[in-house]
Amino acid sequence: MSDSAPRRVKQSVQKPAKAEKSSPAKPRKRSSREIQKLTPRKIMQAFEGNIEPVTPTMMYRLCALLVSFVMVLLPLIYIAMIGGVIWGVYFHAVHSLSMFEAGSSSSSTRNRGKGMILLLLVYLTPIIVGVILIIFMLKPLFSRPSHSSAFRALKREKEPLLFMFVDQVCDAVGAPQPVQINLDIQVNASAGFRRGWLSMLGNDLVLTIGMPLVAGLSLRQFSGVLAHEFGHFSQGAGMRLSFIIRSINMWFMRVVYERDAWDERLEYLSQSIDIRVSWVLYLARLFVWLTRKILWLLMMVGHLVSGFLMRQMEFDADRYEARLAGSRCFAVTSKRLALLGVANQGALSDLGQFYAEGRLVDNFPALININLNKLPEEVKQAVNKHIKEEQTGWFDTHPATLERIANIQDEDPEGIFQLKSPATVLFSDFSREAKFVTRDFYYGVFGKKIPREDLHSVDELQIRLEAENESHKAVQRFYQGAIYPNRPLLFSESAIHTPDDAKQCAQELKSSREKQLKYRVKYKSFIDEYREFESKSMSVTMAEVAVRARLKLDIDDPFFKSLKNYDKVINAKHGIERKKSETRGELEKYETLVVNRLERGLQLFHVPKVQAQIADAALWERDLPDLLLALQATNSQISRLWELHMNSVALQVLLRFFDDLRTDDKYCEVVLSEMEKMEALLNSIYNRFKRLLYPFEHSRVDISIAEFALARIPESNNPAELLGAAEALFDSLMALNHRVLGRLCLLAEQVETLLGFEVLPEYQEADTDEQES
Template sequence: MSDTAPASPLDQFTGRIEPTKVSLLYQLGLGFVAFAMVLLPVVYVAFILGVGWLVLWHLEAHSGMGENIEGRAALIALGAYLAPAVVGGILILFLLKPLFSSPEKKPQVFKLAKADEPLLFEFVARICQHVGAPVPREIRLDTQVNASAGFRRGWLSFFGSDLVLVIGLPLVAGMTTRQLAGVLAHEFGHFSQGAGMRLSYIIRSVNLWFARVVFERDQWDQTLADWSSMEDVPSIEGLLVKIPLKLAQGGVWVGRRVLWCLMHLGHAISCFMSRQMEFDADSYEAKLAGSEEFARTAERLRHLGLGHAIAMHDAEETYQSKELPEDLPALVSWREKNLTADKRVAIDKLSAENKTQWWDTHPADADRVKAALAWRAPGIFHHEAPAAELFANFNATCRAVTRHFFEQILEISLEKVSLRDAEGVEEGRQVADTYKQNLTAFYDKNFHPLRIKPIELEDSGAWREARAQMQALSKTYGHQLEHLERQQDRQLKQIVGRDLITAGFVVSEPGQFFLTSGSKNGADLALQQTQRELQKLHGMMSGYEGGCARRLSAALGAWRSRQADEAALQNFDRLLVAQRVLAGMVSGLMLTSCTIHSLQVILGNAQHHPDGAELKRQALALVQRIDTAYNECKLALSAIPHPYLPDHPPMSEVMILPDKLENEWDGAAQQIRIFTEVLVPLFIRIMGDLCGFVLEAEKEENVGTASPVPAGAGAAAA
């Protein structure tokens, strides 16, 4: 046994980094882009002043409107005279608002105390010293596969060296100290040159401002829309009020189009320089960690990014069962380690084929790696220990940051949710992976949740013939499924088109909704035709599906008749009861889910509707349709025990709506989310576990060559 203490990462820096030189032309280009970006808001202000000048000119030039006119005609003339002023005034207010409105305050990212992690802070300071960048005053942590450095207080820190560093803990969990050091060197490389750092901040800030004001909506927009829909006023007086407000809405739309054009102009101007800044920052990563390590780190980032996407999907699924992972970085790292070779090859191939486009703010990975390798930099830091060793207690920090993410960022109340440790989450996700494998083993690629009927058991022993029938028709059925999905997509678009027509919209291009005419009768006829096509297709698919149903019934009946374990039988029966109920409602739920597409299209085109009050009534009718289906579903599931949750409460308990709903439209969207993201995935998991029992029974009987994943009873008890 050696008494030698492990090497400190602080002692592993060898040599020094030569600053990356930038040409005078590059600096002039950066200055020009920054000047152009500042000029764009000036153009916007000039547009506002132009609108104001036109309003004043109108009031002065047409002050004689209404002279020698009496009665109601005088009132109309007065309205015509004041309307441009009202429209212009409202437009100016809406155009001025973005100049003074502040962005919505975001929850603070987890702040790390220097006293708690002295090694990490000193490590970051050493990197800054070698890169030639200011040392950050704060280090914050989040759960993203990313790191970033920026001015700690925004513009208040613009003329100083007051930086904040944000480190994504999945990077720490999945990288070596060398790789993490390279990533941090890249971030601080942006700040190695003071003037360039500030000019780039101006460019990014203006781009973000334009994006925010173009797409952000607030109470002002809602109030203007409500006023424009007023109908409780006399006809002439009502028109005198509604017409200016409608014109004002149109003016606001034009104003936002102006902003939209300026936003894209600014983006086009800044993209080239933004890519050059990324190349410069990459050079510092290559010089610190080495050019070859840069390429390996780029690959690592891609794989961790995919692991993060899968982990977040895992968290979303487990949340439906009132569980969340207590350590997200550990889950990301585990998911990345368990990526199949096919997935790694696919994402690396996609990255290699990706080309940098002129509108990209970052170069493509392949271009960045090529440039880094051209540096032929050996690097000055080669410490290969896990990056987690930079933390005094990495696991505890991950748990604290994960809790902060759920509570502060996502605003999830953890009082109603249990947090599972990394081992428990991994076990649960392995179960989830198991049911997916079972579905593939049973159905091949032909599983479709809307094509499943309630299962009735029969111990007939006819599964050999049923399995042979499925295999014989498998390829044909696969083509039929593709045709079915096309017809269902056609039906969805037709439903949206019909709902638009019912709501009073003029559908000038019915073909985009697969309609032959823009009338309600024409929409109904088109839907009836599609329904006939679907019925015909259902008949053609019955051979494969009949074999599937007989195979399930026979094999599950045999499995149950031979099972002596009482607990396993109870788990099996709960799965079967839940399957029967959900199989009877899943198809209807998904059809109801189409309503949300209609609602989104209707609300998204509200400004084009001639009667706001009527539109609202029609939209509320769609909301009521969704709400009725939701309540009926909840009632049906209130007596069915949940097959997976501890103590098996009613399945209706997973139909959790958020505590805060913005409005009735948000409520409808959340109800549809429960249909599509809670109940349908639950049904799929149940079918996967039942298929596991089938495969187990068939293996015992040596039916075919199916190899069940031996998790049937275990999955049911999870």
């Protein structure tokens, strides 16, 4: 902002005179010592007056008036449709009775009985269909939203600084103060009416703060986010209009997509009773479907019309944020929030790994913050690229990030609040509150309270996670990227025994390592070729079930489109298997070198002189037999696991057409055939691991690999459960195979280091590309 640009701040009357005389200057960076001395009073005094309110333009007001009219009109159109159907049913019931008079006057006594039955059917069918349609059209008007996720309500006396800070932000932007502050686990903050429509006439507001947001932002950034939320509420009309628009849009979404017991009952009756009667119910279902399509059309019109206004509201709220925290801070915060979203996804992935071993982190916001601080540079670059390429769509309620940043460029770059301390200082005990909302989150997900012994500190689980990451890196270093997880490595029992000749064993290790590195690039080319064959096998699998079930799949792939009939499918399958078999021979030459190198390293570990120099040698010696057993077991099932995965793909393709073809005999025959095949394969693989103990630490000491991989055997007649179990078994056992291999590679690396070999560098895909070129 240039020096001549007006500062959009209303200076407080209590501000010292010397501040008015001094020229604007960049705020001095606070030292860590000053931050330590930060007190509630200093935080409150850091607000340099109030901001200038954002004044909506005349065009914005006219647009708001038009959108308000349309958004209220849309439900009225739907109500008018209901009234039209009611009138139509009534008109038919009253005025169509004359049909019976005409039928009774028929000259032919012989046909009069059949004619009267037909007339009765013609008369009653529109009434029955109409009544069902009216019920299903009225039902959405009384639809209630599902229960929202749990939250934790704060009391002012427990968190006085947070409440004072929020009140000060409200005063600065000229918005009403919330009467309640809630905490939840979302990477978001929102302000709304506390009791919905019942609070429309007053300022009964509630602020909901996502704890990950507090953990990941500074005070300045957090104040800006709050200013944005309260910016929506600084003008009473805009606040209420926004609520009405969002409520109507959410109502449309629920009634279009949600299904309840009434829908299930109508569908069940139409399929279970005699077709001579059920055709009336099928007709009713058709009209219900048509009304929902009309509702969908109204919903899309509502989204389209309201989208522009909602984006303008976001632009206005952004100006409040920029005027409070500064336009430069706004840009930084926008990118920070995008990174927080990525970190949240990473934390959820970590949580899945922890939960697989019976553990849960006790502080989920802290886990998100750890992921945020450890985001790789390439991920940050990908987020920046997404921000640069992001475009605002017609139905978007929020503008693209760069548009929002451009919108506030003429605002004060510094704002009226500039403290950069962590936002967590606003809480008397942030960690305690974060743990409370984490437990609320688990309760919402699992529907039950989690025992305290299942909750573990972030630091403890982070150590475990870092150990797993090291195992993954060890595999990549050991193989230098030339690894394909779908290929089994067959180890012998000799890996757990001391070698007869240690020197010869070391020489064989050296020879295998040198040959492996020499042929790595060539092997990588065979891997790429083999992967391409397996990709085509996937297409063949989908084409085969499509041909058998007479399905038409719209897949834009020339190879898939060439598989038009069963003969072509079978020929393609045999051809691919033949090529895979040829490539498999080349792969096995390299894989033998890998196995020899790893086995020799594990054998040398048992040599006393070597073992004496290995850290935690006793633990390694204890775990090594179980690790090798688990690796041998998973390797022996990899081909069958891949078959199960292909079976899952086939069943997924079939289930896409379940609603439309459930009465088709040929389709049902193929579905049942695939389900039977999946069930047999799943049970066989599961039984293979029932007596093998899980080789890593678990909250359940005696858990088997089978129990770890699959919580329970699914019902044989439930395709969705079978499919979910097959995918879970495949993912769990393949991940376990990779994890065990990583642990063994770590140990082999330590042995090789003691023998004088350098640890191979971290594998980079770019390096391989350069070598191959």
